[in-house]
Amino acid sequence: MFLQFKEQVTSILDDAIRSAGFEIGDLILEPSPHADIASRVAFKLASKVKQNPKEIAEKIAAAVVIPDGSYVGKIEVTGPYLNITASRRYVDETFVRIRSEKKDFGGGFRTGSIVMEHTSANPNGPLHVGHIRNSVIGDTLTRILKRAGYDVEAQYYVNDMGRQIAIVAWALSQFEFDTAKKSDHAIADVYIKANADLEEHPEKVAGIDRRMQLVESGDEATIESFDKAVSLAISGIRETLLRMNVHHDSFVNESDFIRSGAVSSIVGEIKATGRTEIDKGALVVDLLDYGFKKTLVIQRSDGTSLYTTRDLAYHEWKGKRAERMIDVLGADHKLISGQLKATLNAIGKPEPDIVIFEFVSLPEGSMSTRRGKFITSDELFDQIEEQAYREVEKRRPEMPDEFKRQVAKVVGMGAVRYDIVKVSPEKSTVFDWKTALDFEKQGAPFIQYSNARACSILKKAEDDRIWNPGTEVDPSVLVEDTEVALIKKMALFDKVIDQSARELKPHIFAIYARELADAFNQFYRFVPVISAEEEDLRTNRLALVDCARIVLGNALDTLGIGAPEAM
RNA sequence: GGUCCCGUGGCUUAGCCAGGAUAUAGCAUCGGGCUUCUAACCCGAGGGUCAAGGGUUCGAAUCCCUUCGGGAUCGCCA
Structure with a gap:
């Protein structure tokens, strides 16, 4: 979704820049803490036309025409920056798309064949x-x-x-x-x-x-x-x-x-x-x-x-x-x-x-199969599963052993994969057991846990007969900050896939997955879902939880990490 | 010695290629929050000469040069 939003921003700004009398070049569009996307194009134009970047930004903003039904809400000027906010339509459509595209949400925009070795x-x-x-x-x-x-x-x-x-x-x-x-x-x-x-x-x-x-x-x-x-x-x-x-x-x-x-x-x-x-x-x-x-x-x-x-x-x-x-x-x-x-x-x-x-x-130097100086992956997996078992035991002592073993397996392997993939490949690392077995809170288990939470809410709602996945929904009632932030975070999925695919950098996606879980947890803490007073609001929040379940599931699948429904 | 990669709070780490708005997160530390949808959670606080020095620029963690530290590599291994 974000990719389409960005395309619309590009087209609107290109037109505005041209009608303000400047020549268009690179818009330098990037997400920003101050807006959904921001442009620093005024800086670039400033050196070219020898004018104050702030004035240039103002001229561009004044020339902006946003078509009806656009994903672009408003374009504001802060100093030399053009801060662009997405429209409500963008939020609503993201929500609808996730529910209809499910597993395919946020992908499928490239073609071609690749042999990966x-x-x-x-x-x-x-x-x-x-x-x-x-x-x-x-x-x-x-x-x-x-x-x-x-x-x-x-x-x-x-x-x-x-x-x-x-x-x-x-x-x-x-x-x-x-x-x-x-x-x-x-x-x-x-x-x-x-x-x-x-x-x-x-x-x-x-x-x-x-x-x-x-x-x-x-x-x-x-x-x-x-x-x-x-x-x-x-x-x-x-x-x-x-x-x-x-x-x-x-x-x-x-x-x-x-x-x-x-x-x-x-x-x-x-x-x-x-x-x-x-x-x-x-x-x-x-x-x-x-x-x-x-x-x-x-x-x-x-x-x-x-x-x-x-x-x-x-x-x-x-x-x-x-x-x-x-x-x-x-x-x-x-x-x-x-x-x-x-x-x-x-x-x-x-x-x-x-x-x-x-x-x-290794702390004592580089690994070598020939000299027998290495730690096998099997050994690491065994240890991490055992550690994960202890973590499950601590939290769900009442569950059957079968459940604990199963969760330990998925959580342990997820932790290994996430710990590896989250750091950028050009950093050399030193393996040590203490760090390897330390379940970093906001690693894979954090993302898996968020998914499990979403599943669990939906399950309870189904049991209580207040939720049916086929229900007609109207996302416009979701107006809390954490709700909108979660939807916008989910909308970024395609942008992050695109970027990590283009740059061949999986860690970018790994970090996004964590931020996604973060957005869901904030929503979860901030607004009641099942206990929401009004039925319409409750239904739509449940649908939002369903969206989060879908997108978190897609993210975990992309990381090759299992997504247990309970843990 | 030549070449390549890395050096960001106590620890791990994003941002660097395409220089601009208070430098990102986590762990650890400290404080607050479970009679309410799983607290593997949430909220808040402290903590940074972005290895060092120089240069380019209106502006440098980001570009250039030098130095230091770590890793990789320099023909009949892969």
Whole structure:
């Protein structure tokens, strides 16, 4: 709704600026604490036409013509600012739209196809608390983009033939595999042992190299040993992802691009640009004109491919599959992803948009699967669920255990996802148990609780036979500040989806969801619903609670967080 | 050493790309509010040299330069 409001403001101001005798440019419209939307256009015009910005704003305001039925209520001048307030019609229509569009409210304004790649952790162990930052950002972005209207395919790119996997495959033949453990955890155990062994006996590294050559040349037995290792790790990883409510539409194997010939053909294309040369036996690409001082190795001296080489082929394939590609990658990929884009550009292929997130480290230093220095996501989830159980126990001791377990699950995972997604990806963070298990009051549980409250009010009203979701309503009786503020907050849904989709910043949406819950809670505290004296008012307040339930539900769904009806 | 990201009240954090109206919220602290729709809530208070210094500008948390601190990275790992 806000997007339409903004469009109308733009059109009205454009006309006013022109008729006031100025040239239109960027209106610099943004929400403001002083109005529903404010424009600083007078500042910009001031320097251009060398007039007082305050006078310019006044001239523009004087020329404003608001058409009948507009979402724009009034445009006022405060100093050099143009403060625009929405009309009652905007409020009423938002209310009506939410009730008719329900799950679809606030979205569907974009078209196009996107391949989103996220998580893509190496199958050499379980997802640790750093990996899931990738998963949560990627999955939330996918949900945001889908709401915006895009057709999004989420992919997990599986490294099934890199050095790490060669080590895992070898490790499985050397060390005992603990079948009692979750398979990805057991894979990490042997992988860590193998790395320690290789460090102690460097002469064994040649065996790993040999395996990599064999797998690339198509040796059946080697391929089988790699596949076995990968599937053990991936099945455990998938379980973890499922638990987090993170969804991938497909898992794509690196090896597919070797076997299809795509890798050798893209290497051929790169060679044809004349950018390649042999350096100490390895094939390298010169990207100096793209600002990379060092060359990029795309083939080892033994002729085998590297991650980067296969990744180029993967992106070529993705580029044909969708109009746009987005990769969510850790900060360690900054350089390599830049080189990847440059190389794709050099051979005339579409490039991905890269979303980089900074690292999650431990108080004692950075995490490493190889050295066994990491905290697994499974461990975190178990702990947080237990903590959540204690919180439920404290508040709803009378409820059956089944209820408490169920709520603890949803609330615990919501808290994890929210804590990750609410901070902007470019901040590096340090994981510590105390903070991770501290249920921040205004995190996911706060939003879930607001939703549960709305559900509970509606349920009680239905039981009391004073509410029926199909009832005709008239929102014009909702005039309290908290009522209008709640409706206007809900109207912002599309604007926030649009902004986070455009900027690929899920934390913007996360913050909005919290503000939405905040607006609902203020309404809840300020005005009685079920006990409202007048029937018409009560019915419309109930309908407003229903709206809030719908929009809070949509917000939680967009965050991939469960929305329990009671907690 | 080169390059990139970050540095905002005790702690976490928004705003920075597109410079302007009293710098955003939460946690923690202090005070108030449940005979009334779930208090995982609401209302209020205190708390800030926006890392430091310089520059651009009528105006800088925001742009530029320098320094300091933290993170990432610098070819045959991914």
